[in-house]
Structure formats: C-alpha cells, structure tokens
Amino acid sequence: MRKKNREVRSPIEIRDIVARCDVCRIALPTGGAPYIVPMNFGFEFFGGGIVGPDGQGSSDGQSNPEGGAANDLEGGAANGPGDEAATKEKLTLWFHCAKEGRKLDIIAGGCEAGFEMDTDHELRPGEAACDYSMNYASVVGSGHIAQVTDDDERLRGLKAIMKHYGGEGLPFNETDLSLTCVLRLNAAEYACKRLKK
Numbered sequence: 655m656r657k658k659n660r661e662v663r664s665p666i667e668i669r670d671i672v673a674r675c676d677v678c679r680i681a682l683p684t685g686g687a688p689y690i691v692p693m694n695f696g697f698e699f700f701g702g703g704i705v706g707p708d709g710q711g712s713s714d715g716q717s718n719p720e721g722g723a724a725n726d727l728e729g730g731a732a733n734g735p736g737d738e739a740a741t742k743e744k745l746t747l748w749f750h751c752a753k754e755g756r757k758l759d760i761i762a763g764g765c766e767a768g769f770e771m772d773t774d775h776e777l778r779p780g781e782a783a784c785d786y787s788m789n790y791a792s793v794v795g796s797g798h799i800a801q802v803t804d805d806d807e808r809l810r811g812l813k814a815i816m817k818h819y820g821g822e823g824l825p826f827n828e829t830d831l832s833l834t835c836v837l838r839l840n841a842a843e844y845a846c847k848r849l850k851k
Contacts, residue, residue, distance in 0.1 A: 662791070662846040665699070665743045671791045671846060672697055673818070675771035678747060680799065680839070682760045682767050691757055695771075696748040696814030745795070745841040748811035753835045764800035767839060769793075778851065789851065795844025802836040811836040 662668055678695040681688040747769060751757065761767075776789035802808050809826070812834070816822055 660847045660849055662848050663742075665701070667848075668742070668793070668846045669699055671773060671848070672745075672771065672793055674773040674791070675793070676773070676819075678749070678769055678771040680749070680757075680767050680769050682757060682799075683765060684760060688768070689756060689760060693749045693751070694815060694819065696811060696816070696818045698746045698748075698814055700744040700746070742844070745844055747797075747839040747841065748814045749837040749839070750812060750815060751835050751837065753833065758801065758835065761799055761801060761837065764798060766796060767799040768796045769839060769841070769844075774848070774850070776850075787849070787851070789849055791846070791848040791850075793844055793846045795841045797839050797841040797843070799837055799839040802838050807838070808834075808836040811838060 662671065676694070677692045679690055679692045681690045683689075770792065772790055772792040774789060774791040778787045778789060780786045802811055808831075812826065812831075813822070816824060
C-alpha cells in the first residue's frame with residue numbers, strides 16, 4: 655500500500671468498516687474488460703490467519719463467523735519483509751442472485767474475482783479545486799468465487815446476508831429459496847484504507 659498512513663490494520667476496525675458498507679462490487683474475468691457487478695452481501699470473519707499481498711495465508715485460530723472477539727489480533731503485527739504482510743482475519747463474502755445471468759456464465763465452476771466496498775463518504779471542500787478531498791473507508795481484495803450447492807451452506811450464506819441488513823432471524827420462503835443462487839467468495843487477500851480529517 656502506497657499511503658501507509660491510511661492503512662487500517664486492526665481486525666476490530668476492519669470488521670466495523672465492512673459492516674457499515676451496504677454494497678460490494680465484484681469484478682469478474684471475461685478475457686477482455688472485467689465485468690463489474692454491484693451486489694448486496696453478507697460476511698464472516700475467521701480469526702488467526704496471516705494474509706499478505708501475495709495471497710498466502712494460514713489459519714491457526716478458531717473460526718469466528720459471528721464477528722466476535724478479534725483473537726488478540728488488534729493492531730496486526732507485521733509479518734514479513736518491508737512490513738508487507740499483516741496479521742488479519744480471513745474473510746468470506748456471501749452473495750445471492752437469480753439462477754441465470756451473465757455473472758453465473760462467467761463464474762461457472764468457479765473463478766478468481768476482485769471485490770471492493772466503501773463507506774463513510776464525506777466531501778471536504780477547499781478554497782481551490784485541488785484542495786477538495788473526500789473522507790472514506792474502503793476494503794479492496796480478491797479471491798475465489800463459486801456457486802454454493804450444499805443446502806446447509808446456501809442457508810448459512812443467506813443468513814449472513816440477512817444479518818448484515820438487519821433481518822436476522824426472519825423466516826425464509828421455500829419457494830424463493832429454490833429460485834435463489836448463493837455465491838461464496840473466500841478472500842485470498844484484502845486491504846483496508848481510511849481517510850478521515
């Protein structure tokens with residue numbers, strides 16, 4: 655990351671930023687220009703992994719799908735040359751969509767995808783054009799995305815989505831469930847940035 659002073663390393667703060675985002679954009683490979691789709695999403699964090707910019711990681715902590723304690727990772731000690739790798743929780747993103755369409759044609763049996771989400775936007779006017787700026791918080795990353803076929807996992811993903819938007823515990827209509835495709839993206843790497851003045 656070029657501007658290290660904007661990097662957010664605390665797992666607690668990263669989870670909080672993700673929770674405040676209401677749209678996640680995924681970029682899918684097409685062989686030409688990427689196909690970008692804004693989507694509603696759910697998320698789960700799993701603690702104890704080391705995830706660097708090369709996407710390599712390991713998980714030595716316990717799973718933490720409910721977004722509880724950060725497993726003593728707050729502050730994220732550096733773990734690599736040049737401070738390029740940070741201690742982070744592993745992140746899984748969940749999406750839902752219709753059972754047909756261009757994105758499913760691209761994803762097919764699974765593919766690599768980029769993702770981006772942002773929040774906390776606040777325009778900061780200035781005296782001159784180049785003095786204008788914008789407060790924000792964002793998460794950008796990539797990972798493997800695939801359609802979920804296991805019924806229990808599909809329901810898990812849909813529950814995560816509903817929890818994110820305040821509908822936790824509401825019943826699901828069986829007919830609607832049968833018409834819904836669930837996608838899971840396991841982030842191989844991600845970075846969180848924030849500018850607030």
